[in-house]
Amino acid sequence: MKYNIPDYLKGLSDNEVDFSKKQYGLNKLETVRKNGVLDMLIDILKEPMLILLFAISIIYVIVGDYGEALFMFVAIIAVSAISFYQDNRSKKALEALEKLNEPLSTVIRNSTVEEIPTHEIVVGDLCITEEGKVVNADGEIIHSNDFSVNEASLTGESYSVFKSVGSDDNKVYSGTIAVSGLAVFKVEKIGKETRIGQIGTSINEIKTETSPLQIQIRKFVKAMAVIGFLIFLLVCLVNYVRTQNLVESLLSGLTLAMSVLPEEIPVAFTTFMALGAWKLMRDGIIIKRSSIVETLGSTTVICTDKTGTITENTMQLKYLYDYSSDKTFNESHFNDETLSTLIDYAMWSSEPVPFDPMEQTLHRVYEETQQRDERILWQLFHEYPLEGKPPMMTHLFENGHKERIVAAKGAPEAIIQVSVLSEKEKEKVRQIIRNFGEQGFRVLGVAKSHFEGDNFPEKQQDFRFDFLGLVVFFDPPKRGIQEVFQHIYDAGIKVKVITGDNSDTTQSIAAQAGIVNTVDAIEGKAIMNYSEDQLLEEVEKKVLFTRMFPDAKLTVINALKKKGEVVAMLGDGVNDGPALKAAHIGVAMGSKGTEIAKAAASLVITNDDLDKLITAIAAGRRIYSNIKKAIQYIISIHIPIILTVSLPLFLGWIFPHIFTPVHVIFLELIMGPTCSLVYENEPMEKNTMQQSPRKMTETFLNWKELTISIVQGLFITAGVLFAYQWSVIQGGNEEKTRAMVFTTLIFANILLSFTNRSFYYSMFDSFKNRNILFPAISSLTLILLFAILYIPAVSVFFKVTNLGLTELSLAVLISAVSVLWFEAYKWMKRRKKN
Structure with a gap:
């Protein structure tokens, strides 16, 4: 963002920044102590599997079987190490996300505008805040234009x-x-010394919600x-009745309890989500909550803005229509004297320190075409912010x-x-606007007025304006955007365009x-007048929603949700906040998005590339x-372990x-x-x-x-027990039979992990999906x-x-045989489908 900051605003020098840091510290609130290594270790040692291993180890020590006890202690260390490794990976991935989310x-500083992490703000800094930004320190305004602020977080009052x-x-x-607007303020208080710091409230607190998949997995475990x-x-009871040996009965019971407990499932879930979010972060997609990854794959509707999402957001000034001469001028003739008044007033109606791309363009065209730059001679002394439906300022x-x-200036309508025009003149101008709109151009109207005295009208619409x-x-569609939307449609996802622009321009783009x-x-005003039944019907049928304002956007999002859609909403402005929060997946744009949009969103695309959302959905x-x-692999392989431990005992086989x-x-x-590790x-x-997207109501396993x-699992069990009986029939002793059963189960486990890489394509097709961890773990x-x-x-x-x-x-x-069936x-499934 380029700022035209007054020359007298120099800011701190590097030495002054260092001095302020030493004297007042950094801009950080008191935070809850994060789990350290010891806390993670204690949490791991509370796991049911570790408790079972401790119990077995103690029994082995009591009976004097120190070799077995030592192995159990080594197993405790190994299981703890694996859990610690997984937890640490997840923790580091989430910490990286948290850091990126700051x-x-x-x-x-040093007379130069720069961006710094918020925690590096120091007392004495000159901070710039503008529409959509969160103020990150307490201070005094020393320069502003059209600036208003919502202080609801402190006062509870919702108005600005x-x-x-x-x-x-x-x-x-x-x-x-x-x-609205822009302000430069001098920082007076930071961190816990700010008003919000003193009342112990942090605007950055995010409540972690339990996702549907997490709930289902917890219930299952x-x-x-x-x-x-x-x-x-x-x-324990059956074994004790048969053997009268309490220690052996306890060991048998604990062995079976270990085989039943699927403690890998919650570990796998946490790992998949955290690492999935971390990998997306490397692709420029910041996930606020790792559990949102689960929702991404269910997206059925993408609601997208037009400007900057579908289009380049370059806002090139292509034409000027001068009403007094009834002529249209292209960009090569902007120097024509006829346009002087129109260009003047288009610039004056913009912010003195522009931050909107269109206003920056109008200032630039003013500099290039006007013989004398008079901006320094005039002071903004009264203003009406952008408001109304449609809006003007x-x-x-x-x-x-x-x-x-x-x-x-504002929406042409x-x-x-508000201009002094006859109905015939208005219709003539409307036709010109329609012609531009049908070609995909974005059009603004410009007008001037005259007013004496200081008793200004309460509303800007009450001035008597002359239409200029x-x-x-022209904001062209992004290069390659057609392919992006084709990918969205191929994935069975619908698209809705929700924009503040007019219908003609939106339809063309x-x-x-x-x-x-x-x-x-x-249009937004029509939506607000519909009955509920009409609204549900319209949001299902319509693709383009134009002249939308915050309440209308929120109404559309809620209606789509009521229809059972899983909605991803893309937005970048303050007005998008409610809709972003209401959507299942709120998506903010990283470079042009306001902080309010980013705070309300659950996902931020750092480079504003819509194709990244497809990447995120694919990742989900x-x-x-x-x-x-x-999970299916875990269930399948646990069944033969459970039955191989229990059936010989219950059925009274020779080696129970x-x-x-x-x-x-x-x-x-x-x-x-x-x-x-491998499946992740x-x-x-x-x-x-x-x-097609999966339904959110589906359980993780139907x-x-x-x-x-x-x-x-039952086929593998049959194979393992067949190996058991074959060994017994061949005269094998307990060690030989155990070796046959154990070896068969290990080979079945390896083959199962390979065949379950896909439940549709063949195992040989899956080999084309390069995953070095499969052969590594198997070897x-x-x-x-x-x-x-x-x-x-x-x-x-x-x-x-x-x-x-x-x-x-x-x-x-x-x-x-027990796996490759x-x-x-x-194969039959593929043949039937084809």
């Missing part, structure tokens, strides 16, 4: 207050919101924990000779309405941008899909304790990284963005998906398995014996 503040250097209250306060506890009691200037300029002409801007169904447009779908894959806690914890150590890193499947996982698992089987000391500890080539081949064959199922 708003920047604009200050004048105009303030200037000469007003009775010329102070601004941290946490308040600039509603709690249910499994209850089932695990009941089975633990049952196994009026400025009153005065020079040293008490001569006055009264200049107004508003300027025509039109300023015509929308058509050029590749948006479909742009024939009809509806990928992450949700991968979470489901991980085929798995001990050592074997179960080894399997848990494999499963943890597989689901939370899985790329998006090629058909993901050609599918009955069909849950049934598939259970069937997969490590096989190395550990062969160490257990063929290194004598390790074999003794795991109570297994080595397997011959025939036995090893049979274990591979059994695991392949699913490839045939997927």
Whole structure:
């Protein structure tokens, strides 16, 4: 942003900044102490799996089996290390997001305007705040134009207050919101010394909400924990009745409890969401809450602004229409003397220190075309801010000779309405406006007035205006925007354009941008007059919503939500705040968006590129899909572990304790990284963005998906128990049988992780999705398995014996049959669809 700041505003020097920092400190409120390493470690040690491991370790120590006890303690360290690694990754990702979310503040230092992190503001700084910005320190206004501020965070009053250097209250306060105009203020208090700091309120506090997926997962894990506890009691009782051995019964029960508890699921969820948000941050997409990643994949409607989102927001002045001569001039003839008055008043009706792209352009054209720059000779002494439906604004200037300029500009309809024109003349101008609008131009009307005395009208519309002409801007659609909207439509997502511009301009730009169904447009004032039934019907049918104001935007968003749509709303202005907050996903633009928009939004696109929203939606779908894959994998592999531990005991087979806690914890150590590391890193499947959005009401696993996982688990169980019985029939002892069962289950686990990379495409297609962690974890698992089987000391500890080539081949064959049947199922599924 370029600011035309008066020369007398120098700001602090670097030495003065350093001195102020030492004397007054930094601009930080007291914050809640964040969890350190010790807190994270304590939280990890509270996990149910760790408690079970401690209990088993103590039992082994009591009975004098120190080797097993040592292994359990090593397992505790390993499980804790994995959990700590995951928690730390998530914590660092979220801290990086938090740091990026800190708003920047604009200050004048060394006579130069620069942006700094808000916490670096010091006492004595000259801060610039403007429309849509949050004031980040307490101070005194020393320069302003058309500046008003909402102080509801301090006073509770919702209306805005105009303030200037000469007003009775010329102070601004941290946490308040600039509603209009611009002000430069000298910082007097920072951090906890500010008014908002003293009452202990932080405007940046964000309440973390529990997402629907989190709730479902918690319920699932709690249910499994209850089932695990009941089975633990049952196994202990059955075993004790048969053996009268309390220690052995406790160990059997605890082994089964460990196999039932799916503690990998909440770890996987946290990891997926935090790392998903962190990866999006690297792509220039800032997620305020990591759980919003879950909602992204469900988006059914994108409501987008036009200016700066669909268009470049360059606001090139292409034409000037002079009413007095009834001529239109293109940019190569702006020097024509006929245009002098129109250009003059277009500039005077803009802010003296412009921050809007159109006003900056008008100031530039004034500099380039007028023979004499008179801006320094005139002072703004009274103003009417941008308001009305449609809006307009009026400025009153005065020079040293008490001569006055009264200049107004705004929506052409508003300027025509207040100008002294006959109905015939008005219709003539309206036709010119329509012609420009149909070509995609943005048009503003300009007018002048004359007023003596100081008894100004209460409303600017009460002045008697002379119509001067039109300023015509062209804001072309962004390059490649057609492809962006095609991607949105391909993903089954609808598009609505919600803009303050007029219908003709919006229809033209929308058509050029590749948006479909742009024939009809509806205006904000019409929306507010509809009955509820009419409103729901119109928001479903219409694509273009024009001349929209805050209440109308909010009405459209709420109506779409009522229709069952999952709404992403893109906005950048103060007026977009309510709609951004109401939408399921509020999306603010990073470079041109106001801080109010960013604060209300749940997602910020740093470079204002709409295509990034598609990237975010794709990431949301990928992450949700991968979470489901991980959870289905966990369910499928837990079933054979649970049944292999319990069935030999309940059925009275020859080796009832085929798995001990050592074997179960080894399997848990494999499963943890597989689901939370490997599946998290899985790329998006090629058909993901050609599918319709999933419904928000869907549970994370529907009955069909849950049934598939259970069937997969039962097939693997059948294979493992077949290996058990085959070994027994062949005369194998307990160690040989355990080795066959354990090896079959490990191979089945590896194959399951590969085949479940996709529930539609074949395993071989999935190999094209490069994920180095799959072969890495699988190779490590096989190395550990062969160490257990063929290194004598390790074999003794795991109570297994080595397997011959025939036995090893049979274990591979059994695991392949028990898992790869699913490839045939997927093939039939693809064939049926095609």
